[in-house]
Amino acid sequence: MTGERPDVLVIGAGVVGAACAYFCAAAGLRVAVLERGGVAGGTTSGGEGNILVSDKSPSPELDLALLSVRLWGELGERFGPDAFELEHKGGVVVAQSPEAARGLAALTAEQRGLGVEAVDVSATELAELEPNLTPDVCAGAFYPQDMQVQPMLAAAELLRGARALGATVHTGTEVLAFRCTREAVQGVVTNRGEFAARWVVNAAGTWGGAVSELAGAPVPVLPRRGFVLVTEPLPRVIRHKVYTADYVANVASGDAGLETSVVVEGTRAGTVLIGASRERVGFDRQFSLPVVRKLAAQALGVFPFLADVALLRSYLGFRPYCPDHLPVIGADPRLPGLVHACGHEGAGIGLAAATGHLIAQELTGAKPDLDLTPFRADRFADRSTEEQT
Known part of the structure; x- marks a missing residue:
């Protein structure tokens, strides 16, 4: 195993993974981020930076968006608006x-x-x-609540904030396999060695489905x-x-x-x-x-x-x-220790702040600000393979 054992391994250094790392570190957890490429080099680099409530119909996603808009505003005040190029443009x-x-x-x-x-x-x-x-x-x-950020800058700044709180970021580190017992995830195997942790967060963006397959608990991303x-x-x-x-x-x-x-x-x-x-x-x-x-x-x-x-x-x-247009957020009941933060479709940048915040609440035992049931990883169990492909 490599180095000191963190509490949380976050797979993915896009804006969702960066938000998970920042909020978990701010909550007092020891965090390591694993990214096979560079910071914000995947889905985040292809985004426009939208933080929207306007395009959300009444649904759990709208609840998530309203929470995220508030949190992005707070992050803008904490980091300074120039840090993310945050604009309250409407x-x-x-x-x-x-x-x-x-x-x-x-x-x-x-x-x-x-x-x-x-x-x-x-x-x-x-x-x-x-x-x-x-x-x-x-x-x-x-x-008027709609906002915009520069997504790659936002991811980099959130990771910088996480590092200031003790987190480590390992770029060029690809997850190849999960280490699991019959009871729980123990860590991961990468091209740069093994990492152990109490929780592994799947924040791999569009590749979240592939990462979940490695863990043996697939989600249809x-x-x-x-x-x-x-x-x-x-x-x-x-x-x-x-x-x-x-x-x-x-x-x-x-x-x-x-x-x-x-x-x-x-x-x-x-x-x-x-x-x-x-x-x-x-x-x-x-x-x-x-x-x-x-x-x-x-x-x-x-x-x-x-x-x-x-x-x-x-x-x-x-x-x-994801087939039902909702992200997968929270602990996977099929495999203790595995946590998901993926499947946000085109809203990941806007929903990142709420996602990271909710993950940190769940991992520290705090009551999440939103009911995570609609975002559960096992909600697809009754869907046919045809519906998921």
Whole structure:
């Protein structure tokens, strides 16, 4: 075994793993983070940095998002907003048809009843919020709680905070196997030796399914590919995160085929990010010109001025998708000592703070702020293999 035995091994140094490490270390636990690549080199590097409540329908995920928004705000105060490039920018959802407007109004009414700040706005008010928005809109909603961070920076800063509290971070360290007795996990075997701990946290993002298989307690986490376009730097011409009302439906869809719904937002650096696409194609990293063209065309439908703006690049990432669109969070009842923090799909950055906080509460014996039952790892036991693939 390597070095001193920590209380917690966290597998994965993306933003979720970093949050788990930070909150566990802040709770007084001894923590070691194992990452096969570099910090934030996987799913986190392909994210836009969204911290959202606006795209969450009433569900346990919305409860998780509301908790996370509060915690990200507290982390911003603790670390300083520049540490994460945290922006309280707010979100704007637009409806481009009367039917979409009615659906959006019904959603905001439900959300408000659960603690979401959702303000219904008219087409005229949309123009005041976003002067460069297309006039072809019927109505919309403004969500002041929505925020944004720079995801790789956030992961690095949280790990820096964890190290200041005594945690260790081991990059280039790939988990090859679990050491288990019949009763519990004892540790892991890596390409750099063995690590023992009381708990092992699976925060491996899109590869969380593969890690769970190594432990012999599988969870059905699958990759869902998405592209993001990046424009040349501009003055701050887009003030909020802006997306169309059909984005929420696409997020909730389990269709394996290509789905796109436009999401446009500016960054502190001046570039504009354009998403979002979703398709289940395994870990295929091949560039797709049709997807990029479709995203660009949809962006023009919301912000026509982008027709005269140059695209600098595009990038892709793999969202860790679970069949019921809920992450897997908490101790695995099938294998004591194994803890999961994965399967957040495209919301992992936003939900990271709450996930890390809840994991730390559970491991220290504190009562979690949320009921973790909806996120249990064994909830898939009754699903057929066909449903999970």
